[in-house]
Structures are given as structure tokens and as C-alpha cells.
Amino acid sequence: MIKKYSLNINKKVHQVEADENIPLLWVLRDNLGMEGTKYGCGVGSCGACTVHLNGQAFRSCLLPISALAGTEITTIEGLSANGDHPVQKAWVDLDVAQCGYCQSGQIMSASALLKNNPNPTEEEIENFMSGNICRCGTYSRIKKAIQLAATK
Amino acid sequence: MKKTNSNLSRRSFLKVTSLSGGGMMLGISWFASAKPEDSLAELNIEPVWQEVTSFVKINTDNSIKIFSPNPEFGQNVMTSLPMLIAEELDVDWKQVEVEQGNYDPKAFPRQFTGGSQSIRMAWKQLRTVGSAARQMILTAASQAWNLPVSELSTSNGMVTHAFSGKSETYGTFAAAAAKLPVPKDIVLKGNESFRLVGSPQKNVVGPKIVQGKPLFGLDYREPGMLIAMTERPPAFGMQLKSFDATAAKKMPGIVDVFAIKVYQDDHKFAGFDTRSFNEVIAVVGKSTWDVMNARKKIKVDWEVASEKKEMGMNHRENIVPSGLESTKKHYAQMLEMDKKPGKIERRDGEPEKAFAEAKHVIERTYTAPFLAHNIMEPTNTFAHFVGDKVRFVAPIQIPDMMVPSIVARLGIPRENISIELVRMGGGFGRRAYGHYMIEAALISKQANAPIKLIYTREDDVSGGIYRPSYQLTYRAAFNENKQLIAFHAKGGGVPESPLHANRFPAGAIDNYLAESWVIPSNITIGAFRAPRSNFNAAAEQSFLDEISEYMDKDPIAFRLELLQRAKDNPVGKTNDYDPSRYMGVLALVRDKSGWGKSENAGKKRGVSAYFCHNSYAAQVIDLRVNGEQVTVDQVTTALDCGVVVNPEGAKNMAEGAAIDGIGNALFGQLTLTDGRTDQRNFDTYRMIRHNEAPKKIDVHFVKNEIDPTGLGEPPFPPVFAAVANALYKATGKRFYQQPFQPQLIG
Numbered sequence: 001m002i003k004k005y006s007l008n009i010n011k012k013v014h015q016v017e018a019d020e021n022i023p024l025l026w027v028l029r030d031n032l033g034m035e036g037t038k039y040g041c042g043v044g045s046c047g048a049c050t051v052h053l054n055g056q057a058f059r060s061c062l063l064p065i066s067a068l069a070g071t072e073i074t075t076i077e078g079l080s081a082n083g084d085h086p087v088q089k090a091w092v093d094l095d096v097a098q099c100g101y102c103q104s105g106q107i108m109s110a111s112a113l114l115k116n117n118p119n120p121t122e123e124e125i126e127n128f129m130s131g132n133i134c135r136c137g138t139y140s141r142i143k144k145a146i147q148l149a150a151t152k
Numbered sequence: 153m154k155k156t157n158s159n160l161s162r163r164s165f166l167k168v169t170s171l172s173g174g175g176m177m178l179g180i181s182w183f184a185s186a187k188p189e190d191s192l193a194e195l196n197i198e199p200v201w202q203e204v205t206s207f208v209k210i211n212t213d214n215s216i217k218i219f220s221p222n223p224e225f226g227q228n229v230m231t232s233l234p235m236l237i238a239e240e241l242d243v244d245w246k247q248v249e250v251e252q253g254n255y256d257p258k259a260f261p262r263q264f265t266g267g268s269q270s271i272r273m274a275w276k277q278l279r280t281v282g283s284a285a286r287q288m289i290l291t292a293a294s295q296a297w298n299l300p301v302s303e304l305s306t307s308n309g310m311v312t313h314a315f316s317g318k319s320e321t322y323g324t325f326a327a328a329a330a331k332l333p334v335p336k337d338i339v340l341k342g343n344e345s346f347r348l349v350g351s352p353q354k355n356v357v358g359p360k361i362v363q364g365k366p367l368f369g370l371d372y373r374e375p376g377m378l379i380a381m382t383e384r385p386p387a388f389g390m391q392l393k394s395f396d397a398t399a400a401k402k403m404p405g406i407v408d409v410f411a412i413k414v415y416q417d418d419h420k421f422a423g424f425d426t427r428s429f430n431e432v433i434a435v436v437g438k439s440t441w442d443v444m445n446a447r448k449k450i451k452v453d454w455e456v457a458s459e460k461k462e463m464g465m466n467h468r469e470n471i472v473p474s475g476l477e478s479t480k481k482h483y484a485q486m487l488e489m490d491k492k493p494g495k496i497e498r499r500d501g502e503p504e505k506a507f508a509e510a511k512h513v514i515e516r517t518y519t520a521p522f523l524a525h526n527i528m529e530p531t532n533t534f535a536h537f538v539g540d541k542v543r544f545v546a547p548i549q550i551p552d553m554m555v556p557s558i559v560a561r562l563g564i565p566r567e568n569i570s571i572e573l574v575r576m577g578g579g580f581g582r583r584a585y586g587h588y589m590i591e592a593a594l595i596s597k598q599a600n601a602p603i604k605l606i607y608t609r610e611d612d613v614s615g616g617i618y619r620p621s622y623q624l625t626y627r628a629a630f631n632e633n634k635q636l637i638a639f640h641a642k643g644g645g646v647p648e649s650p651l652h653a654n655r656f657p658a659g660a661i662d663n664y665l666a667e668s669w670v671i672p673s674n675i676t677i678g679a680f681r682a683p684r685s686n687f688n689a690a691a692e693q694s695f696l697d698e699i700s701e702y703m704d705k706d707p708i709a710f711r712l713e714l715l716q717r718a719k720d721n722p723v724g725k726t727n728d729y730d731p732s733r734y735m736g737v738l739a740l741v742r743d744k745s746g747w748g749k750s751e752n753a754g755k756k757r758g759v760s761a762y763f764c765h766n767s768y769a770a771q772v773i774d775l776r777v778n779g780e781q782v783t784v785d786q787v788t789t790a791l792d793c794g795v796v797v798n799p800e801g802a803k804n805m806a807e808g809a810a811i812d813g814i815g816n817a818l819f820g821q822l823t824l825t826d827g828r829t830d831q832r833n834f835d836t837y838r839m840i841r842h843n844e845a846p847k848k849i850d851v852h853f854v855k856n857e858i859d860p861t862g863l864g865e866p867p868f869p870p871v872f873a874a875v876a877n878a879l880y881k882a883t884g885k886r887f888y889q890q891p892f893q894p895q896l897i898g
């Protein structure tokens with residue numbers, strides 16, 4: 001059923017009319033034209049669509065719009081004004097990306113991890129990041145970049 | 153500076169255009185003289201004249217724009233190709249802005265991403281582009297200052313006259329330079345003068361990627377654009393019989409539902425025309441969510457398709473059999489084929505006699521499943537068909553290969569097709585097959601609207617163009633002194649053989665026999681990172697490990713011994729590898745990994761080496777096994793790909809190859825039951841994840857002056873056997889069937 005929703009995304013309120021079951025992923029990409037959040041699987045298995053919900057990492061493909069009332073959503077577009085979040089900077093410094101498609105999601109997961117655990121162990125990084133797939137195989141660089149960002 | 157005359161200059165054709173702002177634009181194209189035919193064979197396209205083009209724009213404010221001609225899918229050519237131009241142009245890399253060139257065969261005749269060929273083909277060509285522009289600027293400066301060129305020098309985008317102290321930017325002379333004839337003799341720097349080539353440079357798109365900028369095809373949108381998806385048969389071997397879209401059309405946001413035929417029945421298939429299903433039902437609507445929901449409401453009758461004949465990847469007509477195929481049956485069929493005589497691909501000496509007289513024979517059979525590409529960005533394309541023109545925004549590896557098919561299917565002239573090339577979220581061979589462009593164009597035409605065609609992950613996994621399922625049986629014959637006297641390789645697959653009859657160890661053994669066979673199939677297959685090599689290496693390098701153990705030899709020493717033989721006194725004349733470079737990577741990986749050193753005695757390590765795409769790679773992998781859990785502690789990679797243009801990007805590729813290889817070796821498999829893939833998405837298709845990635849990866853390059861050879865694919869194939877050989881050390885069990893990890897369970 002089509003309903004009206006108001007979403008707090010990147011500190012801005014957006015009014016959206018949409019089907020109550022539509023996942024946040026497609027609201028962001030199709031309704032709001034915010035395409036930093038990527039589609040990879042739609043079933044919560046790849047992490048490409050990761051956003052922050054009240055500061056925690058969530059897979060936006062699994063979040064129906066009807067469950068978002070009163071939450072604060074942050075997408076990669078809202079992580080920093082100019083791509084200068086310590087995690088983004090570490091990603092550039094260590095030249096992490098290959099094709100780059102998974103990296104929005106990797107960065108959103110990594111930044112949520114560091115927010116809640118500023119000094120994660122290697123094992124904590126590996127486990128937390130295991131929901132984010134990278135077919136290009138940039139895992140080693142991602143780990144180093146998270147360790148670098150943790151020092152900032 | 154040592155100057156070398158480029159042997160390409162006489163064939164060069166340069167075009168110079170003045171920019172309206174007074175700057176200069178330089179284009180250059182020619183037929184490449186060095187045709188890497190062996191690698192073209194890898195890709196199964198017929199050797200054609202290879203051409204390269206690039207553009208340099210120099211503005212009066214001295215900003216420099218370099219167009220990167222080749223499609224980018226993560227191999228970082230958008231950085232390394234412009235580096236070649238900037239090197240010879242003698243500009244500060246920081247001054248350079250890089251832009252992706254769109255499909256334009258007149259400007260950029262080799263827009264081809266595949267076969268690890270981008271740098272190899274561009275090595276002289278793009279440097280010539282840079283050098284020609286630099287020489288024209290020097291000539292313009294010499295005329296403006298009335299000074300001989302010989303007294304002028306360039307550096308960082310400036311022309312300087314040392315005696316008088318005069319110095320001006322390239323931009324000052326760009327307009328005048330653009331009016332000059334192109335120099336006849338284009339000189340290239342000697343390798344020892346490189347400043348940029350060989351220096352690590354970061355991905356020029358990195359800052360945009362980390363901000364999630366809409367760089368990919370899936371991110372493309374424009375006003376009025378509709379979303380399209382296709383409903384396709386649930387299993388290979390099935391086709392559309394009839395459908396009822398009444399309910400689907402009533403769903404919110406749905407504009408139209410109709411069937412399309414990707415190719416017409418009389419289509420003359422070319423090399424990259426492979427598609428899983430020819431007739432599909434297109435659903436067109438306002439949003440992705442609307443279309444996804446409406447798809448479920450279509451009532452469809454599918455039926456089993458009958459046998460047909462179709463041109464395959466090899467430009468050969470293949471039988472596409474009728475029936476619903478299963479992995480179990482494929483493996484049984486492959487074992488059957490192994491018992492029958494195969495097609496003899498190579499015979500040296502008297503292998504049959506040697507085997508008959510042998511004191512001992514070791515025979516092992518290796519198998520591998522189909523693999524799905526699992527490109528992280530699912531298949532997609534934007535198309536807008538208007539009148540007799542079509543405009544695409546497409547993630548496509550080889551646009552030029554698809555254009556004739558688009559022409560044939562849509563009946564429009566070539567020049568009415570425009571393709572904006574977008575960054576690809578992975579390719580690995582999958583995006584060489586651009587049937588989705590034709591689908592998008594047909595849907596746009598019928599819907600009379602700009603559309604973006606999207607495959608879901610399930611569509612991509614279950615209707616892919618897979619790495620074939622393969623089998624190789626090796627036999628080795630020994631005399632009473634445990635000396636290797638004969639070698640037999642017999643390999644085939646569903647539906648192609650992986651055998652490379654002229655690769656190592658052919659050439660190193662007096663009595664050698666190679667046979668191939670195939671099993672026709674209706675499962676669609678295509679290029680997948682290092683086609684065929686990715687399985688050959690796995691099987692061959694595991695087998696060599698096992699026979700070296702029987703011979704009581706160190707596995708690296710044994711390989712070096714064979715290679716020494718192939719170098720000193722090769723058997724046969726058609727060996728397609730260079731034993732010295734092979735030995736080079738083995739020696740490097742041995743030294744860098746501390747192979748055989750007492751401090752590494754407790755490590756469970758495996759070694760492997762392989763040659764493909766003109767390059768040589770070797771790995772040593774250290775791992776531990778705890779129950780069903782494999783922990784890879786370290787990968788040491790040695791790579792000989794000639795001169796390394798961008799060591800940072802090259803290291804990243806080699807690291808990725810190690811992780812990708814370990815993942816596919818341990819977990820990768822696409823299996824079928826009655827034509828239907830058992831895996832549909834990442835919840836069932838097992839990909840390597842962060843906690844399974846190696847703890848440490850070291851990459852070492854052989855330093856030499858050889859012109860660059862391939863990089864994207866070569867470090868991938870040997871990984872599989874290095875894993876298998878290390879697993880043997882850790883578990884005492886040999887691993888013959890991929891993927892390996894399920895065999896640790898129970």
C-alpha cells in the first residue's frame with residue numbers, strides 16, 4: 001500500500017510516498033536519487049547497501065521503509081562533506097579500491113565499526129567486516145585502511 | 153636521454169585539432185606492429201589488426217587532460233594508460249586530469265578490456281602519443297623564441313631555454329603546436345629515463361569511489377527513464393512457451409510487459425554473442441521495486457527446448473543439446489570421456505611405449521565445477537532507441553565486438569550507435585558478452601522510452617556465462633630409478649576443453665602426449681579470469697607436486713630441473729613459454745618466501761607457478777587447517793610481467809588475484825540440478841569473506857627491461873594449486889576436486 005513517510009537522511013528530512021514494503025535501498029536509489037548506496041544482492045548477504053541507522057551498520061536492502069520512523073539514517077553521501085572522513089581518507093591513502101563497487105558498503109561498515117569500537121583488533125575487524133563481499137579481493141587493503149583510520 | 157626510434161612511427165597517423173580556447177588536441181592512431189597472437193587465441197577471437205588511440209588536450213592555462221581509451225573494470229587502466237602518455241609528454245602527473253573516453257573507434261581504435269592486454273598493447277603506442285605532442289610543443293617554442301630545438305628542454309609541462317633562462321608553460325605554445333605537422337620520427341625515452349613509469353601512483357578515481365559517486369552503469373539515470381527487468385526460463389535447456397501478463401500489467405508503476413528475442417533465428421553468431429536465454433519477458437515500469445514485484449505476477453509456461461546448432465566462442469558451430477543437465481551427470485560423463493580415446497593435440501617421442509615399459513605410473517584425475525562471475529555490480533545497461541538511432545550507457549569490456557551484433561539485430565547503421573562507457577563494478581570476462589545491450593535496445597524500442605535494464609543478483613547467478621566445468625587426467629611414467637620418462641595429459645570439459653597442449657611441462661619431457669575431448673552442453677560458458685589457465689594451473693601444478701614427492705625431490709627444485717631441460721634442450725618446437733622467465737619467478741618466490749629455510753620448517757606451505765597471458769607468476773601459500781576452517785597466514789607472490797608501469801596498482805591486482813584464487817579454490821562452485829542452478833544469490837553461492845582472506849600478502853616483481861606483458865590474469869591461476877599443495881601438507885590429504893573446503897567437512 002502506498003503511504004507517506006518522512007525520513008531523516010543525512011540530517012535532512014525527506015518526504016517520500018512509497019509502498020510500505022519497499023526497502024530503504026530502493027528508496028534511496030530510485031526515489032531520492034542517492035546512488036552511493038549500492039545494490040549487490042538484495043538479501044542482506046553482500047553488504048554493498050550498508051548505511052548507518054542511528055549510528056549502527058545496517059543493510060538497507062532489508063530495511064522496509066515502514067520501519068524507519070524516528071530513525072536517523074546516514075548514507076555514504078552524508079558520511080562527510082568532502083570525502084574527508086578518516087575512513088575515506090585512509091581508503092584513498094592505501095589505494096584500496098579496484099573496481100570500487102563494493103567500497104561504499106565497506107566504508108559504511110568500517111566507519112560504523114570504528115565509531116563503536118575505536119581500536120578494534122584484527123579479529124574484530126575481520127569478523128565485523130565479513131558481511132561485506134569484495135569480488136576484486138581488496139580485503140587485505142581494507143583491513144590496513146581500517147587500522148590506519150583507527151590511528152586518526 | 154637514450155632515444156629509441158619507435159618502429160611504429162612510419163605507420164602513424166596523427167590528427168591535430170585546435171581547441172576553440174586556443175589549446176591543442178592531439179589524436180594518434182595506427183596499426184600496431186607487434187600482434188600478440190597467442191593471447192588473442194586465449195580469448196578466442198580471430199587475430200585482427202590492433203589499433204590504439206588516445207587523446208591529449210592541453211589548454212592555454214596548462215591544464216592537461218588525458219583520455220583513457222580502454223573500459224575500466226578495476227584493473228586501474230584509467231591510471232596506468234594515461235601515465236604512459238604523461239611520461240613521454242613530460243608533464244607533472246599532478247597537472248593531469250584523466251577522463252574515460254567513450255566508444256569511438258575512429259579516435260580510440262582499441263577499446264578492449266580482456267586478455268590482460270591493455271598495457272601490453274599500449275606500451276609503445278600511448279608513449280608515442282605523448283612523445284609526439286611533446287616534440288610539437290618544442291617545435292612551436294623554438295619558432296616563437298627563434299631558438300634551435302636542440303637548445304630547449306622540457307620538464308613538468310614547461311619548456312625551458314637554459315642559456316637565457318627563458319621558461320614558459322606548454323599551454324603557451326599549445327595553439328601554435330596544434331598547427332604544426334606531426335613529426336616524422338617519434339622518439340621514445342629509454343627505460344632508464346622514466347620518471348613516472350615505475351613510480352607508484354594512486355587510482356585517479358579513488359577519491360570519487362570513496363564518496364560513492366554514481367560512476368557505474370547501475371547508477372545512471374536521466375529524466376523519463378524507466379526501469380526494465382527480464383523474466384527468463386527457470387532452468388538451462390528451457391524456453392518460453394506462452395505467458396499471461398494481465399495481472400503483472402495491473403501492478404503499480406508498470407508500463408508494459410512483452411517478450412523479446414535477443415537474437416533472431418537466423419542470427420550469425422559471433423564470438424561474444426553468447427547469452428543464456430534467447431527469449432525473455434521484459435517488464436518495464438517506473439521503479440526497480442515496482443518491476444521486481446510485477447515480475448512475480450507473470451504467469452508463464454516454459455517448455456524444454458529442442459536441440460540446435462549455434463556458433464560458439466571458437467567460431468565453430470556447436471551442438472546445443474536438448475535436455476535438463478545436472479552436475480552429477482556432468483561428472484559421470486566426464487569420467488566416461490576419460491576412458492575413450494581423445495583428440496590428440498600433441499605427441500613427442502613414444503609416450504605409449506614409455507608407459508608400457510614404465511616401472512611405475514602415477515595417474516590422477518582433477519575436476520572443477522562451473523563458476524559464476526559474481527561481478528559485484530549486477531548486469532545492467534541504459535538504452536534509448538529513437539527513430540533509427542540508439543544511445544547506450546553501458547558497462548562493456550569490448551564494445552567493438554558487440555556493435556556488429558547490435559547492427560544486425562536492430563537493423564540500424566553502425567554510425568547510429570553511440571555508447572558511453574562507464575566504470576564497471578567488476579568484469580572478469582562476464583562483461584565481454586554484451587547481449588544485455590541488445591536486450592536493453594529492444595526493450596527501449598518496444599517501450600518507446602529510455603530504459604535502464606537491470607539484472608537482479610539471482611538473474612546474474614542463475615543465468616550466467618560461466619567458467620566451464622573441467623576435468624584433467626595426468627599420468628606420469630617412471631623408470632626403476634624413479635626418473636620421469638613420460639607424461640600424459642588428457643583433458644576436457646563441459647562444453648570446452650581446458651587443455652593447453654604446448655604449455656609446460658611439454659618441452660621438458662621426451663615422451664609426451666596430450667589429448668582433449670568435449671561434452672556438448674546447453675549451459676552457457678565464457679571467459680572467466682584467465683580462461684582455461686585457471687584450471688590447468690590448478691591440476692598441473694598439483695600433479696607436479698605429487699610426483700616430485702614420489703621422486704623424493706623438492707617441488708621447486710624439481711620444477712627448476714624440468715625447466716632447465718626445456719631451456720637447454722627443449723623437446724619439440726612449439727612450446728609457448730620462456731623457461732628462463734618461468735625459472736625466474738620460481739627462484740624469486742623461493743628466496744622471498746624463505747623456502748626450505750629451517751625457520752619455516754613447521755609451516756604448512758605449498759608452491760605453484762604458471763605461465764599465461766605472456767606473464768609468469770608463482771606463489772607460496774602458508775596455511776593452517778582447524779577442522780573445516782582454513783586460515784591462510786601468508787601468500788608470497790612472484791610475478792614477471794616485464795616493466796611494471798604502476799607498481800601500486802599492480803600490487804593491488806596481484807593481491808586481489810590471490811584472494812580471489814583462494815576463495816574460488818576453497819569455496820567456488822555453481823552446481824546444477826535439472827538445468828536449474830542450485831545457487832541463486834550470495835546466501836547460497838559461497839564467496840570468500842574478510843575473515844577468510846590471507847593474513848598477509850607479499851608481492852614481488854622480477855625486475856627486467858622486458859616490455860610489459862599481462863598482469864590482471866596471470867597471478868590468478870597458480871593460486872589454486874598452491875592452496876591444494878599446502879592443504880596436503882596440513883592434512884596429509886591430496887585435493888583433486890574443486891572446491892576444496894567442503895572436503896574438510898566430516
Ligand code: FES
Nearest residue numbers: 040041042047061
Ligand atoms: S544489497 Fe543489501 S546486503 Fe547485498
Ligand code: FES
Nearest residue numbers: 099100134135136
Ligand atoms: S573493489 Fe570490486 S568488488 Fe570490491
